[in-house]
Amino acid sequence: MVAAVRGCGGVWRRVWQCGAGGSASLGQCAAASSARGAVAPAGKSGLAPWVPVVGLEIHAQISSNSKLFSGSQVQFAAPPNSVVSFFDASLPGTLPVINRRCVEAAVMTGLALNCSINKRSLFDRKHYFYADLPAGYQITQQRVPIAVNGTLSYSLCTDHKMSQMVTKTVRIKQIQLEQDSGKSLHDDSRSQTLVDLNRAGVGLMEVVMEPDMCCGKEAAAAVRELQLILQTLGSSHAVMAEGQLRVDANVSVHHPGEPYGVRTEVKNINSLRFLAKAVDYEIQRQIEELENGGTILNETRAFDSKLGCTVPMRDKEGKQDYRFMPEPNLPPLILYDTKSLPANINHQQVVNIDRIHERLPDLPSVKRAKLVEQYGILPEHSFTLLNEDGLTEFFESVVKRTQMKPKKVIGWILNDLLSYLNQHSLTVKESPVNSSMLADLLNLLEKKEISSTAAKQVLGELWKGEGKTPLEIVKEKKLELIQDQEALEQICQAVIDGQKNEVMAIKAGNHKVLNKLIGLVQRKTQGRSNPVLVKQLLEKKLLD
Amino acid sequence: MRALSLGRWLRGAVRARSDGPGRARPVPGSPQKVTVDVLDHLEHLALVDFRDSEGVERLQKAIQFADQLHEVNTDGVEPMDSVLEDRCLYLREDDVTEGNCTKELLKNAREKVEEYFVAPPGNIPLPKLEEQETYLQSS
Amino acid sequence: MLRASLREVSAALKEGHVTPTELCQRCLALIKSTKFVNAYITVVEETALKQAEESEKRYRTGQPLGVLDGIPIAVKDNFSTAGIETTCASEMLKGYIPPYSATVVQKLLDQGAVLLGKTNLDEFAMGSGSTDGVFGPVRNPWSYSRQYKEKSVPKSHPEDEDSNWVIAGGSSGGSAAAVSSFTCFAALGSDTGGSTRNPAAHCGVVGLKPTYGLISRHGLIPLVNSMDVPGILTRCVDDAAVVLGSLAGHDPKDSTTIQDNFKPFELPNLIDVSKLSIGIPKEYHAPGLSSEILALWSKAADLFKNAGANVIEVSLPHTHYSIVCYHVLCTAEVASNMARFDGLEYGHRSDMNKSTESMYAATRREGFNDVVRGRILSGNYFLLKQNYENYFVKAQKVRRLIANDFMKVFRSGVDILLTPTTLSDAVPYIEFIKEDNRTRSAQDDILTQAANMAGLPAISVPTALSERGLPIGLQFIGRSFQENQLLTVARWFEKQVKFPMIELEEVKRHDHGVFQHQKSASFS
Incomplete structure (x- = not known):
């Protein structure tokens, strides 16, 4: 990007890396990497290096039958305004009533992220006018949210070969419960905005990640890990494409040792790939702007995926003051643990933190560790297994049916099966080769009836999905190893x-x-x- | 009631001093410095305009009235959100009990398109003070 | 018949002395001939008669739903009523027909009550005179009473009669006037700063403000969510107990109702007040309190003393600040609650079409009166980031001090507080409108507001007529959720003072009923 031209589609002037190998590091990775003498974003010839700082606000839709404060259904792509209650439409006189399932989802998530759960949390109103916000305010938790001070560990590869993984940690500032807004569809041709309130009032968990990240890759990896955790817990389906997980990134840059720079907020990011791109673009944009003597405005920007750049958002101009006020219609949300549980209480009215803790499923990090221990595979392998929906089950299923050592099976899963699926943009579920087929094939190999080259050939045939078994293909193509x-x-x-x-x-x-x-x-x-x-x-x- | 003399004075006061753009000027006759910027800000946030000098005066009186609170010593006193602060929030079961009333909802809407509520285009913010035709700017 | 109490007429229905349909018809006719009172915004004649018919069927088969079956009632027009226009006396909601009913309305209907119509109020319940609504002011029925005409209207100027009418008080003036003029046997009002007790005192009826959290607010279009309660207006204290019994209790649709079990109670006939401690808060001797009311208050205290009660002076030192505190908290909540009125989903919508924001702004300019808009702007000012701590949080702290004042007094052994309800009797309309709404409210709410701050139950009981022939009420404030004790004391007091019945020409004409109510010696 040349400074004089506002736009994108040029070659980035500098390529910088972050997160050079090693153990977990908190805080700016660039500082850590420069300590190790690795590459930090270099400024123009002679200028001091830049430290990018990235924080995230992630909104995850809670997986529940009904909405956070009303009894209308949570349903994606329902006919317009068909799952809207009087309260969701802000009819005067209607009042919020909280959904216990949403509270439990937030507690689960807080525990999984190592947060302190606030046994007493409060609700507030956040005021602004927008067509998809019928009440003119959103009910959220600004003063005392349900969970605070947690951590999330995530890993990323330092190279493309997936051979070096680095573990990082990001602090979770808080998790708060709040309402989702409706949807406005701008119809510029007819100069109108159509408003659909189906989504208005759906429960959200906002997860605030402290600015401990330094680049798009880290941001994407952190979000990916969060996504896996949420899906494991079942507290959110977290499918970004369906808007169940939305990310806003806060980006700023500064010189080491100096105070943080002005930050911008990048909204409208609905995929991990775009998240990484948007963050990296914004970092670069800010660096260039500052190096050319400009200043960064504390503004909100959107990510234009077609152009691959961030642009200022018109809608959010002007000074904003949300005039937070306690939500008077909701007394404090009280949670209990086994110690604080009063004797004669109606159990339907109780959310017991300890019970929820006991029932937490194995988190991704635990699952990975178990896979490594049980099967002797490498940590990076376990990451890939968990990252791909259904792949772990596939792998374990093959291992069960074959005599081949898991250490060897993993190679076939990751190098052959997965690359084929990726090439053809298929999910594991859509794979034409199922686990028993692959297992049969690997057994032939293991019994030395075919060579590995031959096995690859057979696999190629199996992809065609013609219904032939591996043995049939071997016989057909005469691929048996010479036994004589x-x-x-x-x-x-x-x-x-x-x-x-x-x-x-x-x-x-x-x-x-x-x-x-x-x-x-x-x-x-x-x-x-x-x-x-x-x-x-x-x-x-x-x-x- | 368009008592506009105050308005003229306001604008006059804003324009008279030319030292720097966007400087706040205090509104006369009020111990509390309610600047024109703040009035404009309020109108944008509340989407309600002052309409005339009475409106502005009303606000000033309201603030003056509220200032009496500062006579009370509240050291060590916790703010009270509600008399129910010691009660706990009632939890509802996660059942679908509402919704499916599109017709009823749309019945009260003056304008609709098929099954959508309809608003004018975008959220184009109200014009800045200089471009408005409200009281604060009128003469 | 129309002048009987709720319980009396309910017994009459049961005995068959009168049918629900007759009763309903008579009330509807009286509403028509007292139209000048302007108590009603909407009268639903057809549905009322239908409800009366249903009730009649039940009485005929000997299966009435309860004491309220067939009883004509009215509801303030800030309660949602399914299928019936609910306006809050504002342009903003003219033509708005809610698709659901407030819980309290539904409860009354489920008990067989007959809903006659929606009563008039100050716009969005903001005001203390019921004069600031788009359907015009409510006239106090006592303006047309023999008692007032005798004392206040000079005989030589009959044309002054019309300009001499007095306000009904507010903001539930319509409901109070409806009960006062015998068009219904009970009415729902709302009480945020005294809006039920104030008009009750001015119209000579009983006005009960229950404890915050006892009665559901679901469907009550809010003014200040943390202080609003549905109010009950009736002819006597016992009737209020009956209505309270049918309304109180946890509502899963309102998270600010307490989950404890509520047991409806019957007030005892024989009441002994000698074991009680009655507190007289000295700060309620407020500047502007008429000497008449002061004297009445003193007499009332003596009444209790002579009956053996322990009457002591107490202090609620922060009383003076409750109005300022209320002003900040109320305007802030108003600013928030009114944010939903933008014309998009319901209510008035401006033709302005340039952008969403300009449409919203125009809709709100056209839909709200100056009082509402003024409060929205003030409220937003107090909520601004730079002001929040200094004003809103400060007011919340003062609120705690006010509530603590009451706690201290009740903890020291006082059972009930006795205070005046208003500073004077009802003023003539032409005088009332000389001051602006906020000033008026600030003045008039001074004696009633603190009970809302602290969430305490309070009741205004008509005590005596003033020199001008207008009603004066006195107020009792009780402990949280101790309505039983509060109403018991109020009932005892009511029996002692024997407040006179209003003498209205129109009512006499309509009411050739079985009952002839005696006019007993009054208290003054």
Whole structure:
């Protein structure tokens, strides 16, 4: 981006990295990395480096039957204004009544994020006018939210090969319960805005992440981990494409040792990929702006996914003052634990933090650790397994049905199955190769009935989804390994006889050349020879 | 009632001093400095205009009246949200008991399109003070 | 018949001395001939008669739903009534027909009560005279009483009669006037700063403000959510107990109703006040309190003393600040509660179409009167970030001090407080409108407001007529959720003072009923 041109679509001037390898680090990764002498965003020649600071506000729709303060249904894509109650439409005289399930979801999430749960939390009104906010205010928790002071650990790869994973932590400032707004559909052609209140009043958990992140990658990884946690808990489906998880990013830059810079808020980010892009773009934009002597406005920007850049949002111009006020229609929300639970209380009116804690399912980090321990796979493998919906189940199912060691199975899952699915944009559920098919195939390999090259060939055939079993394909394509040792010996001898130079080199001590001979034997047998066996035979002939 | 002399004075006061843009000028006759900026800000936040000098005076009197609160010593006193502060919030079961009343809801709306409520385009903010035709700017 | 109490007429219905339909018809006719009172905004003749018919069927088969079956009632027009226009006396809600009924309205209907109509009020319940609504002011029925005409209207100027009418008080003036003029046997009002007790005192009826949290506010279009309560206006204290019994209790639709079980109670006939401690708060001897009322208050204290009660002077030191405190908290909540009126989903909508914001602004300019708009602007001012601590939070702290004042007094052994309800009897309309709404409210709410601050139950009982022939009421304030004790004391007092019945020409003409109410010696 050239400073004079406001727009995007240029090559970034500098590429900077963050999160150079090592252990968990709190706070700005750039500072940490510069301490290790790694690359920090370099300024223009001679200028001090920049420290980007990224905080996130994540809104997760609570998975519940009815809304936070009313009994209308939570339903995606329902006919317009069909799941709206009188309260949601702000008819005068209607009052909020809180949904216990939403409270439990927030407590679960707070516990999973290591927060302190506030046994007494309060509700407030946040005032502003907008067509999709019928009451002219949103009920939220500004003063005393339901959970505070937690942490979220997440990991990212420092390179593309997924071979080096770094664990990071981000502090969770708080989790608050609040209402979602309706939807306004701008119809510019007819100069009108259509308002659908179906979403108005749906329960949200706002998770506030402190500005402990420093780039788009970290932000995306943190959100991804949160998403997995929410889905594991069941407190939110957290599907970004359906608007169940929305992220606002707060971005600023400053020089090390100086106070934080002015921050901008980037809204309208509805995918992890866009999140990373938006954050990185904004960091770059701010750096360039400041280096060119400009200033950063404390404004709200939107991410334009087509252009790949952030633009100021017109709607939010002007000074905003939300005039927070306690919500008078909601007494304090009281939660209990086993110690504080009074004797004669109606259990329907009780949310017991301890009971919820006991019933928490294994969180992703625990699941991963278990996978590593149980199957001997690498941590980065466990990440990929959990990251892909259904992949863990697939893997475990294959492991159960095959004698092949999980350490080897994982390779097939991650390198072959997953890359195929990604290439064709398929989910695990949509895979034409199911776990029993793959297991059968791997068994053939394990029993040395086929070579690994052959196995890959068979897999390729299985993708076609023609309904043939691996064994059928092997037979059809004649991919069985040659079992006849004598015949194999003969072929080895033939190759030896034809490669006099290579034989000499091997006998002279260059054993690497053996691989070439193995390759030739493979070719001669059309891949139907077991390379290990071939190697043994060749060695016997040449080195004994 | 368009008692506009105050308005003229206000604008006159704003324009008379030319030292810097957007400087707040106190409204005369009020011990509390309610500036024109604040009045404009309030009108935007409340989407209610003062209409005339009476409106502005009303606000000033209201503030004056409220200032009496500062005579009371409230050291160590906690604010009271409600007399029910020691009670706990009633929890409802997660059942679908409402909704499905599109017709009833739309019945009271003056304007609608199919099954949507309809508003004018976007949330184009009200024009700034200089462009408005409200009392604060009129002459 | 129309002048009987609720209980009496209910017994008459049961005995068959009168039918619900007759009763309903008579009330409707009286409403028509007292139209000048302007107590009603909407009269629902058809549905009322239908309800009366249903009630009649039940009485005929000997299966009435309860004491309220067939009883004509009226409801203040800030309660939602399904299918019946609910305006809050504002342009903003003219034509608004709610799709649901307030819980209290539904409860009355479920008991078989006959809803005659919606009564007049100050716009959005803001005011103390019921003079600031778009349907015009409510006239105190006592303006047309023989008692007032005798004392106050000079005989030589009959044309002055019309300009000499006095206010009904507010903001539930319509409901108070409706009960006072015998067009219904009970009415619902609302009470935020005295809006039920004030008009009750001026119109010579009983006005009960229950404890905050006892009766559901679901469907009551709010003024100040943390202080509003539905109010009950009746002809006598016992009737108020009956209505209270049918309304109180937890409502799952209103999270500010307490979850404790409520047991309806019957007031005892024989009451012994000698074991009670009656507190007389000295700060309620407020500047502007008429000497008449002061004397009456003193007499009332003596009444209790002579009956053996322990009557002592107490102090509620922060009383003076309750109006200022109320002013800040009320305007702040108003600013918030009125934010929903934008014309998009219901109510008035401006033709202005340039943008959503300008449409909202125009709608609100056209829909709200100056009083409402003034409070919205003040309220927003107090909620601004820079002012929130200094004004709103400060007021909340003062609120606690006011509530604590009451706590201290009740903890010291006082059972009930006895105070005046208003500073004077009802003033003529032409005088009332000389001062602006906020000033008036500030003056008039001074004796009633603190009970709302503290959420305490309070009741105004008609005590005697003033020199001008107008009603004066005295107020009792009780402990939270101790309505039983409060109403018992009030009932005893009512029996002692024997407040005279209003003598209205129109009523005499309509009421050739079985009952002839005696006019007993009055208290003054």
